[in-house]
Amino acid sequence: MQTTYVTAAAILVVVSWGAPRIAAESQPAGRIPIVYSTDLLHPHDDPDDHYDLATLFALPEFELRGIVLDLGERQRTRIGRPPVAQMIEITGRSVPSAVGLDRPLRNPTDTAADVPAEFQGGVDLLLAALRNSTDPVVLFTAGSCRDVAAAFNRQPQLLKEKVRALYVNAGNGPQGPQWEHNVRLDEDAYFRLFEAGLPLYWCPCWSDEPGQPQAILGQKAYATYYVADQAEVVGACTPAVRNFFVYCLTRAETDPIAFLKSNPQPLPTGPHNMWCTAVLFHAAGREIYRRGPDDFVALPPEEANRQGLQDRKVTPYQFVPVRAVREETFTDERKTPNSSGPAAVYVEQSGDRVGNRQAEPDGKRDCCVRLSGLPRDKTIRNVVLTGPRQGRWELQETERWWRVFLEPGGEATDCRFSFYATGPHRIELQFEDGGTVALEFAVSRPPATGLESQLESADPNARLFHVTDERYPEILASALKNLLAGLGR
Numbered sequence: 188m189q190t191t192y193v194t195a196a197a198i199l200v201v202v203s204w205g206a207p208r209i210a211a212e213s214q215p216a217g218r219i220p221i222v223y224s225t226d227l228l229h230p231h232d233d234p235d236d237h238y239d240l241a242t243l244f245a246l247p248e249f250e251l252r253g254i255v256l257d258l259g260e261r262q263r264t265r266i267g268r269p270p271v272a273q274m275i276e277i278t279g280r281s282v283p284s285a286v287g288l289d290r291p292l293r294n295p296t297d298t299a300a301d302v303p304a305e306f307q308g309g310v311d312l313l314l315a316a317l318r319n320s321t322d323p324v325v326l327f328t329a330g331s332c333r334d335v336a337a338a339f340n341r342q343p344q345l346l347k348e349k350v351r352a353l354y355v356n357a358g359n360g361p362q363g364p365q366w367e368h369n370v371r372l373d374e375d376a377y378f379r380l381f382e383a384g385l386p387l388y389w390c391p392c393w394s395d396e397p398g399q400p401q402a403i404l405g406q407k408a409y410a411t412y413y414v415a416d417q418a419e420v421v422g423a424c425t426p427a428v429r430n431f432f433v434y435c436l437t438r439a440e441t442d443p444i445a446f447l448k449s450n451p452q453p454l455p456t457g458p459h460n461m462w463c464t465a466v467l468f469h470a471a472g473r474e475i476y477r478r479g480p481d482d483f484v485a486l487p488p489e490e491a492n493r494q495g496l497q498d499r500k501v502t503p504y505q506f507v508p509v510r511a512v513r514e515e516t517f518t519d520e521r522k523t524p525n526s527s528g529p530a531a532v533y534v535e536q537s538g539d540r541v542g543n544r545q546a547e548p549d550g551k552r553d554c555c556v557r558l559s560g561l562p563r564d565k566t567i568r569n570v571v572l573t574g575p576r577q578g579r580w581e582l583q584e585t586e587r588w589w590r591v592f593l594e595p596g597g598e599a600t601d602c603r604f605s606f607y608a609t610g611p612h613r614i615e616l617q618f619e620d621g622g623t624v625a626l627e628f629a630v631s632r633p634p635a636t637g638l639e640s641q642l643e644s645a646d647p648n649a650r651l652f653h654v655t656d657e658r659y660p661e662i663l664a665s666a667l668k669n670l671l672a673g674l675g676r
Contacts, residue, residue: 193291218248219351220320221470222313222472223274224255224287225331226372229266230438233605235439237270237435237650238420239329239463241669244274245674248471248487251282252316255309258331258372259302260283260452260550262299275429277675278446281447285312287334291373299337305627309334314342323351325470329463331372332357335381343383354466358391360409361509361642361651364635368607369394372637381638387649388506390466411504413660417455422439425453425674438544438586460576464667465504465561465659466652475501475666483665503656503663508647511640530558531614531626536607536633541592543605546584553592553603556614556628559655567593570602574630607633 223243227236243249248337254269271284285308287300299310313334317324326335332355339346357369357377369392370377380387394410419527421432434443468475476496483501491497534555542549556572571584572593579590594601602614609632616624642651656662 196209204631215485217322218250219325219471219523220250220316220322221315221325221327222253222255223251223358224257224309224313224326224328224334225267226261226369227254227270228258228261228265229267229269229435230265231435232261233434233460234432235462236329238415238459238461238667239467240270240274241431241674242464242467243672244278244280246467246473248473251280252320253312254282254284255287255312256284256332257287257309257328257334259306259309262286263289270431270435273443273447274377275283276447277425277427277431281485283312285309287341288337290333292336292379295379296340296342297337297375297376299333310338310341312337314345316623317345317349320349324349324352325351327356327466327470328354328369329356331367332376332380333373335372336376336383337555339385344634346383346385352388352470353380353385354470355380355387356390356392356463356466357572358389358393358638360391360394361507361511361640362638364632364637366609366632366635370635371607371633378638381511381513382649384648384674388461388466388469388652389488389491389511389613389649390652392462405653409651410660411465411595411652413461413464413663414458415461415660415664416425417457420459420664420668420671421454423668425675428671428674429454429558438479458577461663461667465664468666469506471503472569475503475662477501478669480667481661482669483662484669485666495546500584501656501662503518503659504558504652504654506650507642507653508644509640509649509651510647511638511642511649511651514637514639527574529558529562530623531556531558531602531628532626533557533601533612533630534601538603540594540603541590541605546590546592549605551605553605554607554630555614556602556604557599558602558616558626559599561616561624562618565620565622567616568619569617571615571617572602572604572612573614574608575613576608578606578608578612580604580606629655 256262286306287309288302289306296354307660328335358365359367370476384627391410392412394408421429427447428453430447435448439446452547468485474488475483475485476491478484534557536552536554538547538553539551572580580591582591592603609630611629614626
């Protein structure tokens with residue numbers, strides 16, 4: 188039987204942790220109060236949110252004062268409470284949560300005061316956490332920035348007085364268009380935070396340096412992205428934590444607490460994209476140390492000294508001062524078919540016919556690929572669309588891959604899918620008679636507002652995440668595995 192959860196304002200998590208700092212900065216004793224905003228859903232859009240949630244709970248330095256369940260319009264039908272409830276069960280921590288705003292800000296100074304009461308919980312929780320805390324609070328966004336920006340627009344002085352650090356996980360690095368997914372969830376909210384005068388730690392998800400592939404992180408990358416092997420990470424966890432990940436990845440609908448205690452489930456396999464690990468380590472005041480060949484741990488410095496690892500510190504990332512200012516909008520030219528035979532061309536983002544995982548609308552604009560020159564005497568049985576970073580969509584329900592929607596129209600057929608991934612794609616049409624047609628197309632970047640940035644500025648308005656070691660992905664994957672191995676023990 189599927190368990191029904193609270194529909195509107197209500198579930199958050201509380202943890203404690205040490206102060207955010209930049210390497211040599213001192214850290215006061217005691218735990219750090221934090222409010223964590225996440226677009227965590229169940230069933231998920233992207234299970235990286237569950238890895239981040241587990242990382243958050245695995246850091247005892249944090250005192251979680253609240254979890255804001257971002258994107259209230261999606262929380263309405265896929266509320267992210269089950270994984271939060273599971274983490275509370277595993278760790279025994281009590282954590283409040285609340286559903287966030289159900290729409291983007293209408294302009295940079297919008298307070299969103301007109302949003303229905305059932306979606307005001309996130310802003311209210313955040314403001315209450317600041318008012319009630321005797322210590323400065325760390326804010327953390329892993330999704331849209333709308334609830335933090337709206338809270339600032341309502342009570343700017345409170346945030347300036349009580350926010351110790353604001354970690355924003357969004358963007359495309361220090362120069363140029365900011366087309367990344369979390370930015371596009373609420374562009375005005377994202378840019379508003381650069382103007383707010385808060386202690387901002389900017390953590391771009393993708394690096395956008397000219398000529399640098401997104402998936403290859405060199406020493407000059409300004410992006411938190413890395414890839415971890417799921418079998419290695421989850422395989423090191425306790426049985427309950429393993430089941431936590433299986434519950435998420437299988438999109439289970441059974442009771443989430445009972446599932447934790449069920450028999451061992453098959454482990455997830457394959458690579459998985461990660462973003463927030465290093466940022467959470469930094470916020471907790473942890474450093475990374477080499478414990479052995481290809482074995483790294485994130486520890487408080489005093490614990491590293493106790494283990495005799497103080498001379499084995501590595502620095503795979505750092506934060507550098509930057510001044511970033513909003514600039515003009517960038518656009519890409521649209522490509523058009525130039526073939527009389529079968530062709531596919533990316534058109535635009537528009538309409539809403541399909542969701543990431545379901546064949547119904549999900550409240551987000553679709554990506555539209557126009558197919559032309561297809562054989563008129565054949566019936567399409569399935570469509571397999573593949574894109575960058577292991578993205579895969581299918582017309583048929585697979586209970587694993589994302590979905591596409593076909594919309595015939597005269598001389599052309601539109602193929603729609605929900606998740607935006609810039610770069611080369613391949614679409615294979617499978618016909619009832621066993622024949623196939625394979626086409627390639629590129630998804631251009633959407634129109635995006637840019638940032639003009641000055642690194643090492645004498646008048647910074649943010650600290651920018653910067654990869655400083657080419658082994659950053661391997662180091663972070665190892666540190667994540669070792670951290671989660673201790674969760675719930």
